[in-house]
């Protein structure tokens with residue numbers, strides 16, 4: 546088995562090659578540290594990956610992933626692996642929306658500067674909303690840990706239904722009346738709070754693996770670090786306040802005193818490997834429907850949808866992909882029924898008329914993220930552990946952000962810093 550390298554500073558063993566583990570490995574490799582990554586599956590990327598789908602005859606992502614230009618940890622990671630040009634999006638911060646019930650369309654366009662002057666005019670606001678409803682959003686800045694988004698924003702009214710609720714559900718993957726208000730605030734502060742330049746929506750130009758995974762594996766290979774697939778960690782041995790050895794199926798790695806381990810696996814796995822570790826234990830699903838369109842669209846486009854089942858619609862070439870967040874109930878339904886629910890909404894949003902449904906694929910990620918409720922957020926552990934040479938990473942750890950790519954990458958970079966210090 547590949548055990549990495551043993552230099553004077555020791556090897557950092559990274560368990561799990563999702564974006565958190567990859568970000569940790571890349572940050573360490575960039576500082577000249579020796580890294581050995583072990584991934585339980587036969588491929589990297591975890592919950593953020595692309596794969597070939599036989600029904601559609603092309604590569605698809607496990608789910609649409611939307612990023613914002615204000616995601617600075619992600620930008621740094623992409624620069625390190627040479628993939629900064631692999632994301633695409635509109636030149637301006639512009640979030641088109643449609644109400645599926647009424648057919649009304651509008652756009653959310655954050656102001657260039659820090660003060661949202663455009664909200665003073667009704668043309669600059671979501672249709673049917675008042676300035677007062679926007680001002681209520683400030684309450685999120687002081688949200689106590691126990692409050693939900695609905696409680697904090699007095700969940701009703703047009704702005705709640707047409708902006709706050711879709712925002713909370715897509716960012717926190719949890720129903721607004723259950724989602725932690727306190728966890729929504731850092732996202733607003735780091736994006737909308739910094740003006741339009743930090744709010745440009747971005748998606749992977751080709752696919753998630755082409756942006757976040759393959760360039761990272763190439764970077765680790767180029768820097769002569771190892772990534773071992775099909776290496777599932779089964780057990781950890783501890784002695785005298787330190788992690789002593791890693792047991793994979795059929796192989797044991799004894800750690801030297803200079804070695805460190807970054808555990809970047811999902812919460813349930815980390816909880817089973819590390820004694821007395823409290824972890825989030827409730828989850829929410831995300832359902833994605835990928836549908837082949839009758840004709841190709843020259844532009845990459847996306848649109849937020851309210852008043853139906855679908856939340857976001859993305860169009861790339863001749864593929865329309867719909868995301869439904871906080872979809873735990875929907876994910877229990879048979880895929881053909883889900884497709885029949887989503888397709889008419891796509892037709893309405895893209896003005897396709899009564900178009901017959903073509904080849905499609907429904908992807909259900911039952912544990913897409915942990916449930917970001919006030920109670921579950923309190924269960925997020927800090928990256929440092931009771932063991933000197935063991936650090937945690939992952940979107941579920943206490944990284945100050947919701948369970949997103951930015952949160953996962955930031956946690957990986959922070960874990961790398963803790964090892965280097």
Ligand SMILES: Cc1cc2nc3c(=O)[nH]c(=O)nc-3n(C[C@H](O)[C@H](O)[C@H](O)COP(=O)(O)OP(=O)(O)OC[C@H]3O[C@@H](n4cnc5c(N)ncnc54)[C@H](O)[C@@H]3O)c2cc1C
Nearest residue numbers: 561563564565585591592608610611777778939940949950
């Ligand atoms: C459908 C979907 C849509 C999403 N949409 C967005 C979005 O629009 N924007 C956004 O920012 N985020 C989005 N997310 C969230 C984002 O994908 C995750 O936050 C991020 O990918 C989590 O990365 P991670 O490295 O923390 O965890 P994971 O991706 O879960 O990585 C953990 C890795 O550890 C491996 N592993 C598990 N057990 C072991 C073991 N015993 N030994 C070795 N390896 C092991 C796993 O195989 C996996 O590769 C979405 C997620 C999903 C599922």
